[in-house]
Amino acid sequence: MQDAEQVIAELDAILVNQFELEAGAVTPEARLREDLDLDSLDAADLLIAIEKRFPIRLDDEAVRKFTTVGEIHTYVRELVAAANQGTAAVG
């Protein structure tokens, strides 16, 4: 089980490592296209990296519509929380 802060830290690490970004540039307000120079090809690889790291399945359309790092944080954090709740309920 991962708390929200841990999920966000790991998402930021994925962005930094996968796309060779400066850690300081990856802020919730940072715009994916304008500030970080990420495009649709990068979005496809971001989806794969996130699904490999967390036990969740992302909606392709939702990922393509992200415009800021903060939106990724919120979306993934909620999916991970839901997955954790499901695990807890089963457990």
Added chain:
Amino acid sequence: MTRVVVTGVGLVTPLGSDPDSVFDALLAGASGIEVIPAFAAIEGLSVRVGGPVHGFEPQRIPRKFRRSMARMAQYAASAAADAIAQAQLPDDRFGSGRVAVVAGSTTGSPEAMEEFFREYISTGSVRGVSGTAFLRVMSHTVAAHLALVFGATGPVHSPGCACAVSNQAVGMGYDLLRLGRADVALCGGADELSLLGAVTFDVVGAASRGWLENPTARPAPFDRSRDGVVVSEGASMILLETLEHAEERGATILGEVLGYGESCDATHMSSPEPDGMSLAMERALGDAGLAPADVDYVNAHATGTLVGDAAEALATHRVFGSTIPVSSFKGHFGHTLAACGGIEIAMSLLAMKRGILPPTRNLRDPDVADIRLFSEPLKTPVHRFVSNNFAFGGMNVSVVMGRFT
């Protein structure tokens, strides 16, 4: 007739990337062949040695380009950057629509293919397949990425005739410039050391097997002991310009393309025919308006296979007789596949400049038709040379180059 000249060359090879240093290594008898530990772990593969590139720095290429570039395309871009730098071709020419790219590889990236199918076969799903996988697998991955990296907006062609790719690229670039379709052509090929390459030659009995104790003794082109190809990797780029374009900007000219010839055996997919090989050489000489005696050196394809080297020597003897020096560089580099022709042209241009020919490494006891082979560096004036490449499918390609006068 439009004259076409060489103003830049760029290389990535198992013996380094600086053309002058690589040429010195050839003269010193260096080998780029070593044991490839990963090969030993593969059931059914008898190949144990290869020629890897060391010290390559992919970070030289910005991530936005590199993300969809397999190693072969990265090698090609690095070689191209060096060729462009040597030619001192200004950046503003690339967007003019008059800079062509003619470059290829044996196949799209085998590494990318493995990655794709490993994911699919192991999971039964394509969910984890990268958005850039096809961009590394596609057959024109090298040419398309070169155009992207350098912003070249002219014609982009991707010859795919395996081991003859880069010489064919030079010939196609030569034709594009002669036809007036471009002023500059970046021509060459690249390949990455892969299981696919090693297996391909192994299963048809054309690969050198074993040699764990003495990897640099292979391959042995034209030698009685030859036992097959040693697969390696690299890239080569030859920058061609129309003479008018080169002179207008005051470029230093390294040599002139004088002729190009090609043919297809059309008899067998893997067993070569001397008739087709000699036809390509004759056509290249005819295109150049030269007689065989006008040529001072023949750079052979000779990869170290029993049948291929014998056929090539016979074809070379038929065209050039027994007095014109002939050597192959596969004994030094191994077989860099799509990259080999351009590497050999770059080295032959330096041989012409310096007046000394690197010999065939690992050649001690020739057992092929009577051609003038040699085992030590040979000092001799070179005004014109022929570079030969041949490939599966019966592909035969010959290029004639000479001093610019």
